[in-house]
Amino acid sequence: MKNIDVCLSPDLLHLHKLNNSIVVVTDIFRATSCMVTGFAYGVSSIIPVASVEECKKLQDMGYVAAAERDAQKVEGFDLDNSPFSYMDERLVGSKIAMTTTNGTLSISKAKPDAVKVVVGAFLNLGAIISYLQNQPYDVLVLCAGWKGRPNLEDTLFAGAVVEALKDEYFVSEDSAIMAMRVYNEAKSNMGAYLSNSSHIRRLQGLGIHKDINYCLQKDLYDIVPVLRGNELVLA
Amino acid sequence: MKNIDVCLSPDLLHLHKLNNSIVVVTDIFRATSCMVTGFAYGVSSIIPVASVEECKKLQDMGYVAAAERDAQKVEGFDLDNSPFSYMDERLVGSKIAMTTTNGTLSISKAKPDAVKVVVGAFLNLGAIISYLQNQPYDVLVLCAGWKGRPNLEDTLFAGAVVEALKDEYFVSEDSAIMAMRVYNEAKSNMGAYLSNSSHIRRLQGLGIHKDINYCLQKDLYDIVPVLRGNELVLA
Numbered sequence: 001m002k003n004i005d006v007c008l009s010p011d012l013l014h015l016h017k018l019n020n021s022i023v024v025v026t027d028i029f030r031a032t033s034c035m036v037t038g039f040a041y042g043v044s045s046i047i048p049v050a051s052v053e054e055c056k057k058l059q060d061m062g063y064v065a066a067a068e069r070d071a072q073k074v075e076g077f078d079l080d081n082s083p084f085s086y087m088d089e090r091l092v093g094s095k096i097a098m099t100t101t102n103g104t105l106s107i108s109k110a111k112p113d114a115v116k117v118v119v120g121a122f123l124n125l126g127a128i129i130s131y132l133q134n135q136p137y138d139v140l141v142l143c144a145g146w147k148g149r150p151n152l153e154d155t156l157f158a159g160a161v162v163e164a165l166k167d168e169y170f171v172s173e174d175s176a177i178m179a180m181r182v183y184n185e186a187k188s189n190m191g192a193y194l195s196n197s198s199h200i201r202r203l204q205g206l207g208i209h210k211d212i213n214y215c216l217q218k219d220l221y222d223i224v225p226v227l228r229g230n231e232l233v234l235a
Numbered sequence: 236m237k238n239i240d241v242c243l244s245p246d247l248l249h250l251h252k253l254n255n256s257i258v259v260v261t262d263i264f265r266a267t268s269c270m271v272t273g274f275a276y277g278v279s280s281i282i283p284v285a286s287v288e289e290c291k292k293l294q295d296m297g298y299v300a301a302a303e304r305d306a307q308k309v310e311g312f313d314l315d316n317s318p319f320s321y322m323d324e325r326l327v328g329s330k331i332a333m334t335t336t337n338g339t340l341s342i343s344k345a346k347p348d349a350v351k352v353v354v355g356a357f358l359n360l361g362a363i364i365s366y367l368q369n370q371p372y373d374v375l376v377l378c379a380g381w382k383g384r385p386n387l388e389d390t391l392f393a394g395a396v397v398e399a400l401k402d403e404y405f406v407s408e409d410s411a412i413m414a415m416r417v418y419n420e421a422k423s424n425m426g427a428y429l430s431n432s433s434h435i436r437r438l439q440g441l442g443i444h445k446d447i448n449y450c451l452q453k454d455l456y457d458i459v460p461v462l463r464g465n466e467l468v469l470a
Contacts, residue, residue, distance in 0.1 A: 009247060010242065011244055011246065011247055011250070011386075012244060012248075012384070014246075014383075015246070015382070015383045015384055047269060055457065087282060122310075137392065146409075147245070147250070148247065148250045149250055149408060149409065149410060150243060150247075150385075150409060150410050150413070151409040152409045152412060152413055155409075157411065172433060173384060173433055174381075174385060174386040174387045174390075174433050174434070175384060175385050175431050176386065177387060177431065177432060178385070178390065179435075181420065182413060182417065184418065185416065185420055190465065192412075194414065197409050197412060198407060198408050198409050198412075199409070226368055
């Protein structure tokens with residue numbers, strides 16, 4: 001039986017052995033929701049990079065570049081961190097370079113040791129589940145959190161994955177059990193459940209209620225972005 | 236308004252500023268439940284130490300020594316990690332040296348930066364709440380977890396503290412919100428809620444169901460162990 005586990009923060013990733021695991025990186029507000037949306041609208045690849053400098057270099061080489069820090073767009077870049085920015089005909093077939101506070105960092109951390117790294121959001125939840133079921137590997141859902149701290153929305157996504165796979169996978173660790181329980185309590189109204197979360201408050205200050213509602217929708221897109229070498233492409 | 240926050244694992248403690256905080260360390264199964272029980276039964280002080288070697292040295296100096304690793308007593312020591320071992324007339328007035336897998340490590344980690352470090356368990360929950368209310372400092376509940384991983388029982392305790400203080404303290408971070416929600420879901424039957432947690436399974440293999448039920452009782456003792464220098468004493 002395959003195992004499924006949850007890592008609530010990239011700062012806890014050192015506790016997990018990844019040599020037989022697919023890591024599902026999630027950063028619901030908003031990096032992985034943006035990535036999924038971009039692919040759904042025709043982006044051909046996304047290179048996640050850890051630093052703003054690397055992102056700038058790739059922009060100079062011709063990539064469409066997206067840099068976010070502290071939930072805001074960094075000046076001089078092409079795209080912000082709203083998923084609606086990725087619904088743009090001009091991006092069809094494009095190669096994007098992206099750096100974000102938490103999401104791309106988590107991808108970088110998982111990359112060296114994981115069998116595969118895939119990008120998950122509520123927007124492609126069902127596709128992620130089917131993909132995992134058809135793979136022979138254990139699963140670790142890595143919550144990007146906020147600057148090392150666990151957060152509610154990523155934990156909810158992790159719980160949704162565990163809930164969907166709990167009958168086929170061995171759920172042994174408390175983080176996974178906790179995420180699943182939190183999800184089951186929240187699932188009938190995730191927006192209300194998240195209404196006083198720290199990141200919602202952070203984002204509401206930036207006036208992006210529309211982004212929040214969009215990112216909490218399930219199964220809009222039947223796609224799975226997967227890391228191949230340095231770039232994310234469709235599986 | 237004072238702040239209250241929760242740290243789900245000692246491996247995330249670096250994310251928290253402690254210079255205006257009382258840290259409540261909790262390791263429900265079973266280190267902090269043992270400590271509280273020991274003080275309730277007349278122990279005069281407990282020195283928490285990080286290593287088995289340090290604990291052995293203190294034993295050689297005349298301390299009653301308790302060493303646990305992987306949920307079991309280390310050979311050659313006087314006490315195991317069952318709270319019932321601390322209900323012993325011979326311990327009245329004694330000085331204990333203690334090392335455990337998670338609990339004493341968490342105390343060591345919090346000590347350098349916190350204003351105060353206190354020891355919490357369900358057994359002294361109400362006493363901890365009153366103590367905190369009468370102090371001018373912020374609060375961080377530090378869950379000892381299991382070898383760096385968050386666990387359910389310590390998260391429940393953290394949630395119980397947040398729930399009790401939520402109207403007087405500012406609850407801003409998701410870990411605190413999550414702990415409170417998990418506690419509120421579990422509080423009517425914590426034993427059932429924890430029945431498939433990782434540590435319950437680990438302990439059940441060791442046949443200590445009695446310890447588990449004991450450690451989940453609230454407010455048996457109206458005491459607060461606090462760190463003074465290197466040793467825990469009653470506040």
